[in-house]
Amino acid sequence: MLDLAILGLLQEGDLHGYEIRRRLRDSLGLMANISFGSLYPALARLETAGAVRGIEAGTASPLATGAAMGSLSGELAALRSKRTAIARPKKSKKVYRITDAGRGLFTELLAAPATSDDARGFSLRVSFAKYLTPELRIALLQRRRTQLQDRLSEVCAATKRDDLDVYARSVVDHTAQGVRQDIAWLDALLAAERERSSTDLTNPNPGGQVMAPVND
Amino acid sequence: MLDLAILGLLQEGDLHGYEIRRRLRDSLGLMANISFGSLYPALARLETAGAVRGIEAGTASPLATGAAMGSLSGELAALRSKRTAIARPKKSKKVYRITDAGRGLFTELLAAPATSDDARGFSLRVSFAKYLTPELRIALLQRRRTQLQDRLSEVCAATKRDDLDVYARSVVDHTAQGVRQDIAWLDALLAAERERSSTDLTNPNPGGQVMAPVND
DNA sequence: AATCGTTGTATCGAATCGATACATCTGTTA
DNA sequence: TAACAGATGTATCGATTCGATACAACGATT
Numbered sequence: 001m002l003d004l005a006i007l008g009l010l011q012e013g014d015l016h017g018y019e020i021r022r023r024l025r026d027s028l029g030l031m032a033n034i035s036f037g038s039l040y041p042a043l044a045r046l047e048t049a050g051a052v053r054g055i056e057a058g059t060a061s062p063l064a065t066g067a068a069m070g071s072l073s074g075e076l077a078a079l080r081s082k083r084t085a086i087a088r089p090k091k092s093k094k095v096y097r098i099t100d101a102g103r104g105l106f107t108e109l110l111a112a113p114a115t116s117d118d119a120r121g122f123s124l125r126v127s128f129a130k131y132l133t134p135e136l137r138i139a140l141l142q143r144r145r146t147q148l149q150d151r152l153s154e155v156c157a158a159t160k161r162d163d164l165d166v167y168a169r170s171v172v173d174h175t176a177q178g179v180r181q182d183i184a185w186l187d188a189l190l191a192a193e194r195e196r197s198s199t200d201l202t203n204p205n206p207g208g209q210v211m212a213p214v215n216d
Numbered sequence: 217m218l219d220l221a222i223l224g225l226l227q228e229g230d231l232h233g234y235e236i237r238r239r240l241r242d243s244l245g246l247m248a249n250i251s252f253g254s255l256y257p258a259l260a261r262l263e264t265a266g267a268v269r270g271i272e273a274g275t276a277s278p279l280a281t282g283a284a285m286g287s288l289s290g291e292l293a294a295l296r297s298k299r300t301a302i303a304r305p306k307k308s309k310k311v312y313r314i315t316d317a318g319r320g321l322f323t324e325l326l327a328a329p330a331t332s333d334d335a336r337g338f339s340l341r342v343s344f345a346k347y348l349t350p351e352l353r354i355a356l357l358q359r360r361r362t363q364l365q366d367r368l369s370e371v372c373a374a375t376k377r378d379d380l381d382v383y384a385r386s387v388v389d390h391t392a393q394g395v396r397q398d399i400a401w402l403d404a405l406l407a408a409e410r411e412r413s414s415t416d417l418t419n420p421n422p423g424g425q426v427m428a429p430v431n432d
Numbered sequence: 433a434a435t436c437g438t439t440g441t442a443t444c445g446a447a448t449c450g451a452t453a454c455a456t457c458t459g460t461t462a
Numbered sequence: 463t464a465a466c467a468g469a470t471g472t473a474t475c476g477a478t479t480c481g482a483t484a485c486a487a488c489g490a491t492t
Contacts, residue, residue: 002479018440026374028384032333038479040442045478092487093440117248123391129383158242166408167345168244174401175339181397185390192382218447234471254448256473261447309471331481 001121002034002042003051007106008128010052010098017043017094028127031120043096051102054094111136117147119182126189134197141193145186152179217337218250218258219267223322224344226268226314233259233310244343247336259312267318271311327352330359333367335398342405350413357409361402368395 009015009023017039024031046052098106110128122144129137155176164172225231225239233255240247262268314322326344330337338360345353371392380388 016440017442026370027377027380028387032335035480035482036440036442037444037481041478119248123387127384127387130381154242161243164243165346168343170401170405171244171339171343174398178394178397181394182390185386189386232471233473251449251451252471252473253450253475257447 001118001124002038003046004106004109004121004128005031005034005124006039006042006046006096007051007098007102007109008124008131010096010102011106011128011131014055014095014097016096020096028124031124046102047096049101049105050099051105052096052098054096056092056094107131111140117151134193138190138193141186141190145183145190148179148183148186152176152183155179217334217340218254219262220322220325220337220344221247221250221340222255222258222262222312223267223314223318223325224340224347226312226318227322227344227347230271230311230313232312236312244340247340262318263312265317265321266315267321268312268314271313323347327356330356333363350409354406354409357402357406361399361406364395364399364402368392368399371395 005024005028006020009020009027015023017036020043021034021036021039024034043052043054047054110125110131122140125132125140129140132140155172158172159169159176161172221240221244222236225236225243231239233252236259237250237252237255240250259268259270263270326341326347330341338356341348341356345356348356371388374388375385375392377388
């Protein structure tokens, strides 16, 4: 799950650990703060698997001019206004770049079965849904919808119980409300998706690339 | 966190592992299905700590004393009469009972600082809020409210970003909506709490509802 | 110059997950 | 009746994730 998130972020540019964490927090919006105790092992894992490559940015950076600066300049340009083209990272930063194998792993994980009751995994996949084909996108949404429907049945059954005190009942009611909200959101997404597929016959998958070959 | 949930459930009667899991799912409504890989270690943990006592209710249990079996049969009879259609305790079951030390641990955990961004822990505490004093109850709700307010600021900032595609934006928007919903829920709980403390001098908790049920 | 907050990498133990194994009881159907 | 599927029930394994902590360089404030 973290692997998918990391690969998805690196898909759009090289990043270092701290920045990945930040983007998971506010760019992807939802994920509770990922701890470094998860993040760094995950990065090491991915590097061992050959999905990413870590580049020490402490010395003369051999690749600092390309996509690396493209993604990092927004964050770092303000700090390094003195030097424009080449970064001068005195600090020991480790920038990670996705590999071709990593891109393959990403698409594989993105379309994966998406284990049962996982809200985080689902939101994450929707965040990266532009990398999916329209069919896989709809499949993802519908899978989640049936899951939520089942969940709603359970929670509504719990609502009917008469042995709950005010507080427990309030929690259950609020939970049911949240699930309904999620289902409504899904329905809106599905409707938009069908809308898009009906009007987009000439230009499917706009702005997204399923596989963009980049030399590595 | 799991310890708190287990102790809270055992507070209302002896249970065995499978049943604890079930109640966590639909009685408490919210928790994603707790895996047995968490549950049984947690029970062993609590038993080692002296917070619960496990009673073998199966065949040929050499350590089960006659006294233990005697009291156990009474408990099992009560349990069976309550849930005849659903649960039928027959053989090889291990029923857990909370101890006095466990009750102390429960109240201690229930009033604990409640680590930063934990939605599950909060809902769990609200579910058991009837065991809290009105002051601690309000403190719990207000603590959570400021957390959610901060969270909302972050998420709203993310909403303003212009580099998000439709899907990522939809996720962020929906997340923000969810946080607002949670805050509204908290406000309703807080209002009900103040209401109760002002009118409750003679008639505590008359089986009414905290808030108007939001049906649809 | 001293101190504080932010950025940044890293590791440790414990909690939790997801999968799996195995055994008993119940109801259905061949 | 026998076989089978499915719920109930306990338990453990490896891998993932969490929460706390340590450390270090830098910028800004005072």
